[in-house]
Amino acid sequence: MKINDLRLLLKDKRVMEEINKHLWIESQKAGYNIGLEKATDEWLNLYAMEWMKYNMPEQYAKIKNRK
Numbered sequence: 001m002k003i004n005d006l007r008l009l010l011k012d013k014r015v016m017e018e019i020n021k022h023l024w025i026e027s028q029k030a031g032y033n034i035g036l037e038k039a040t041d042e043w044l045n046l047y048a049m050e051w052m053k054y055n056m057p058e059q060y061a062k063i064k065n066r067k
Contacts, residue, residue, distance in 0.1 A: 001044075009048060
Protein backbone atom coordinates (compact mmCIF):
# COMPACT_ATOMS: atom_id res chain seq x y z
CA MET A 1 0.00 0.00 0.00
CA LYS A 2 1.12 3.51 -0.72
CA ILE A 3 1.29 6.25 1.89
CA ASN A 4 -1.90 7.89 0.60
CA ASP A 5 -3.74 4.58 0.99
CA LEU A 6 -2.52 4.32 4.56
CA ARG A 7 -3.59 7.88 5.34
CA LEU A 8 -7.07 7.21 3.99
CA LEU A 9 -7.29 4.02 6.00
CA LEU A 10 -6.13 5.64 9.25
CA LYS A 11 -8.76 8.37 8.91
CA ASP A 12 -11.48 5.73 9.18
CA LYS A 13 -12.83 5.53 12.74
CA ARG A 14 -13.50 1.80 12.34
CA VAL A 15 -9.82 1.18 11.58
CA MET A 16 -8.74 3.03 14.69
CA GLU A 17 -11.16 0.90 16.73
CA GLU A 18 -9.57 -2.23 15.27
CA ILE A 19 -6.09 -0.93 16.02
CA ASN A 20 -7.10 -0.16 19.61
CA LYS A 21 -8.48 -3.70 19.97
CA HIS A 22 -5.20 -5.04 18.61
CA LEU A 23 -3.28 -2.82 21.05
CA TRP A 24 -5.29 -4.16 23.98
CA ILE A 25 -5.02 -7.83 22.97
CA GLU A 26 -1.31 -7.74 22.23
CA SER A 27 -0.57 -5.73 25.38
CA GLN A 28 -2.44 -8.32 27.42
CA LYS A 29 -0.40 -11.10 25.82
CA ALA A 30 2.87 -9.26 26.41
CA GLY A 31 2.02 -8.21 29.96
CA TYR A 32 2.76 -4.55 29.25
CA ASN A 33 1.52 -1.78 26.95
CA ILE A 34 3.14 -2.37 23.55
CA GLY A 35 2.31 1.18 22.44
CA LEU A 36 0.06 2.60 19.78
CA GLU A 37 2.82 2.91 17.17
CA LYS A 38 3.75 -0.77 17.35
CA ALA A 39 0.11 -1.83 17.43
CA THR A 40 -0.62 0.32 14.37
CA ASP A 41 2.36 -1.04 12.44
CA GLU A 42 1.42 -4.61 13.28
CA TRP A 43 -2.25 -4.16 12.42
CA LEU A 44 -1.46 -2.50 9.10
CA ASN A 45 0.97 -5.26 8.15
CA LEU A 46 -1.16 -8.16 9.33
CA TYR A 47 -4.78 -7.18 8.84
CA ALA A 48 -5.24 -4.02 6.75
CA MET A 49 -5.66 -5.64 3.34
CA GLU A 50 -8.17 -8.22 4.52
CA TRP A 51 -10.06 -5.55 6.45
CA MET A 52 -10.20 -3.38 3.34
CA LYS A 53 -11.31 -6.32 1.23
CA TYR A 54 -14.36 -6.74 3.45
CA ASN A 55 -15.11 -3.15 4.52
CA MET A 56 -13.85 -1.03 1.60
CA PRO A 57 -14.10 -3.24 -1.49
CA GLU A 58 -13.78 -0.37 -3.98
CA GLN A 59 -10.53 0.92 -2.50
CA TYR A 60 -9.25 -2.63 -2.12
CA ALA A 61 -9.89 -3.31 -5.81
CA LYS A 62 -8.02 -0.14 -6.80
CA ILE A 63 -5.00 -1.16 -4.74
CA LYS A 64 -5.01 -4.70 -6.08
CA ASN A 65 -5.28 -3.47 -9.68
CA ARG A 66 -2.23 -1.22 -9.25
CA LYS A 67 0.04 -4.13 -8.42
